[in-house]
Amino acid sequence: MALFDPKGARAETRQVAGKSVAVLLAPRLVRRGFLHDVFYGLKSLLTGMRVTLPYGLTTSRIVTRQYPENRGTLKMYERYRARLTFIRDGQGRHTCTGCRNCEKACPNGSIIIETAKGAVTGKNEVQRFIWRFDACTFCNLCVYTCPFDALEMKGDFEHAVFDRRLLVYNLNSYAGPHASLWDKVEDEEQRKTLATKISPYDGKVPLAGTSMAGCPARAHGEGGAS
Amino acid sequence: MSVFSPAAVIAAPQVFEVKTLASRAATALPGSLLESALYVLLAVVWIVALLALTGLALIYLERKIAGHFQCRLGPMRVGPHGIFQTVADTIKLLVKEDFVPDGADKVLHVVAPFLALTATILLLVILPLSPILQAADMNIGVVYVTAISGFGVMGILLGGWSSNNKWSMIGAMRAGAQIISYEISATLALLVVVLFAGTLRLSGIVQSQADGWWIWRAHGVGVVAFVIYVIASTAEINRTPFDIPEGESELAAGFHTEYSGIRFAFFFLAEFINMFLVAGFAATFFWGGWMPFHVGGLDGFNSVMDLVPAGAWFAAKTSALVFLVMWFRWTFPRLRVDQMMRLEWKILLPVGFVNLFAAALVVLYGLYFFPGT
Ligand code: SF4
Numbered sequence: 080m081a082l083f084d085p086k087g088a089r090a091e092t093r094q095v096a097g098k099s100v101a102v103l104l105a106p107r108l109v110r111r112g113f114l115h116d117v118f119y120g121l122k123s124l125l126t127g128m129r130v131t132l133p134y135g136l137t138t139s140r141i142v143t144r145q146y147p148e149n150r151g152t153l154k155m156y157e158r159y160r161a162r163l164t165f166i167r168d169g170q171g172r173h174t175c176t177g178c179r180n181c182e183k184a185c186p187n188g189s190i191i192i193e194t195a196k197g198a199v200t201g202k203n204e205v206q207r208f209i210w211r212f213d214a215c216t217f218c219n220l221c222v223y224t225c226p227f228d229a230l231e232m233k234g235d236f237e238h239a240v241f242d243r244r245l246l247v248y249n250l251n252s253y254a255g256p257h258a259s260l261w262d263k264v265e266d267e268e269q270r271k272t273l274a275t276k277i278s279p280y281d282g283k284v285p286l287a288g289t290s291m292a293g294c295p296a297r298a299h300g301e302g303g304a305s
Numbered sequence: 306m307s308v309f310s311p312a313a314v315i316a317a318p319q320v321f322e323v324k325t326l327a328s329r330a331a332t333a334l335p336g337s338l339l340e341s342a343l344y345v346l347l348a349v350v351w352i353v354a355l356l357a358l359t360g361l362a363l364i365y366l367e368r369k370i371a372g373h374f375q376c377r378l379g380p381m382r383v384g385p386h387g388i389f390q391t392v393a394d395t396i397k398l399l400v401k402e403d404f405v406p407d408g409a410d411k412v413l414h415v416v417a418p419f420l421a422l423t424a425t426i427l428l429l430v431i432l433p434l435s436p437i438l439q440a441a442d443m444n445i446g447v448v449y450v451t452a453i454s455g456f457g458v459m460g461i462l463l464g465g466w467s468s469n470n471k472w473s474m475i476g477a478m479r480a481g482a483q484i485i486s487y488e489i490s491a492t493l494a495l496l497v498v499v500l501f502a503g504t505l506r507l508s509g510i511v512q513s514q515a516d517g518w519w520i521w522r523a524h525g526v527g528v529v530a531f532v533i534y535v536i537a538s539t540a541e542i543n544r545t546p547f548d549i550p551e552g553e554s555e556l557a558a559g560f561h562t563e564y565s566g567i568r569f570a571f572f573f574l575a576e577f578i579n580m581f582l583v584a585g586f587a588a589t590f591f592w593g594g595w596m597p598f599h600v601g602g603l604d605g606f607n608s609v610m611d612l613v614p615a616g617a618w619f620a621a622k623t624s625a626l627v628f629l630v631m632w633f634r635w636t637f638p639r640l641r642v643d644q645m646m647r648l649e650w651k652i653l654l655p656v657g658f659v660n661l662f663a664a665a666l667v668v669l670y671g672l673y674f675f676p677g678t
């Protein structure tokens with residue numbers, strides 16, 4: 080039985096293709112006596128047992144969380160991805176310009192963006208930012224793609240519903256311009272007409288490939304209000 | 306009449322008189338048939354209760370301990386801290402469909418789990434839990450233990466062969482090879498204790514440790530024999546690191562792949578009770594069984610130790626050994642088949658023989674502690 084002894088590893092410099100390269104030489108495999116092997120084996124088994132014993136005897140290392148019971152104190156990790164949302168400023172305004180980069184990046188057509196020319200601003204404004212929770216794989220590509228940092232993934236995860244259609248969200252709570260366009264409009268009265276409030280479930284959105292009354296089926300990845 | 310004196314009571318070491326249920330039945334027989342039958346009934350109830358309760362407790366413990374070793378909690382939902390989890394699982398297994406696969410050897414497939422469980426029950430009968438809690442005792446106890454624990458492999462072999470499934474077949478063949486190989490080393494280790502105790506009777510072996518347990522009274526050879534016995538018997542009951550017959554990664558579930566419902570439960574129960582038995586026998590042979598911790602000659606100290614009842618000593622020792630075996634399971638990686646065979650034939654067997662020879666010399670020259678008694 081040959082044994083590998085990591086302490087016997089040797090560092091040296093060798094010439095490889097004219098360059099000197101630092102290498103770590105593994106020691107030769109040594110054949111030692113029968114008794115040595117038996118005792119070495121027993122010793123390493125005991126080492127393993129010493130490592131695992133504290134895990135078996137104490138409760139402090141347990142990572143399991145008792146979910147419904149600890150609901151009040153549960154905090155999800157910062158990077159946990161469960162729900163796509165718009166990043167909003169203090170007045171509830173988002174920064175999405177409706178550029179559709181996220182829609183194109185989404186590998187499974189979970190994002191559908193409807194835009195229209197704003198009457199006051201004359202620019203593209205998001206009418207509805209439809210996110211298909213039921214199709215999303217939480218790959219986060221939309222968040223990485225967005226050039227305006229309009230999207231983020233939130234950690235809240237209790238989204239069970241009894242009707243699949245409830246999993247299709249509008250991310251924007253108003254149809255209207257993004258934050259910086261908003262600031263360019265100076266007239267107070269005009270500002271008031273900029274946005275129309277919409278709810279997360281406003282308007283009809285078909286599920287994958289199907290149609291609903293008043294809303295024809297859309298092809299994969301096809302968006303727009305047209 | 307002497308005045309009661311606590312000092313006198315403590316100074317006189319307790320004499321343990323072994324009364325098995327079988328011997329009570331035999332004594333009662335000439336006088337009253339009914340009394341004798343009652344003792345037999347008591348023995349049967351005792352064995353069944355031991356089987357069921359130990360099984361439930363061990364399976365629960367195993368899952369809890371497994372959980373903690375893996376940074377989990379284990380069962381938590383059924384009852385406080387999941388204590389009714391195994392009860393629920395048992396009920397589930399009982400109401401499950403009892404399935405015999407197409408092309409299986411029906412009779413053998415049905416019989417196999419019962420054979421495995423029979424071997425386990427036969428061993429439970431002879432396990433000395435305390436001077437009064439032992440169903441039967443016999444003068445060839447060690448031979449009986451060795452023979453019956455080898456018999457358990459029949460159930461596994463038949464189960465694997467009759468299932469008409471390649472995984473079952475390979476698993477059963479591995480189990481056969483493994484159990485029969487390690488049987489030899491386990492027996493060699495037990496023979497060391499037989500040499501010291503001078504008897505094959507289990508209660509006699511326990512009583513021979515009244516001056517001290519063999520693990521330290523027989524010093525070197527005792528410790529080596531104990532280590533060999535623990536390794537070999539872990540292999541005999543197919544537990545990690547020797548769970549090759551049911552290696553999930555390569556054999557689905559090994560010999561019980563095709564079993565479900567109550568007959569799977571029998572295999573499972575037999576496996577867990579075997580773990581209890583192995584711990585119990587290791588305690589009996591090396592740690593004094595139900596014998597309290599005695600040091601020959603220190604009568605005062607021994608009497609204090611006698612205050613703890615014999616059954617409690619057995620329970621404590623067996624629990625410690627059961628924990629050790631579970632600890633093994635959640636620490637060691639599984640061996641390969643060839644490594645397992647090499648460990649037995651090239652390491653344990655030679656070491657066991659040398660140890661037995663050394664033990665014979667130690668006994669011959671009385672080189673162990675308190676040889677006179
Ligand atoms: S996370 Fe991935 S799948 Fe979900 S909407 Fe964004 S890009 Fe599409």
Ligand code: SF4
Pocket residue numbers: 174175176177178179180181182192224225226227228229230
């Ligand atoms: S969320 Fe970002 S990428 Fe998507 S349409 Fe709006 S600005 Fe463009």
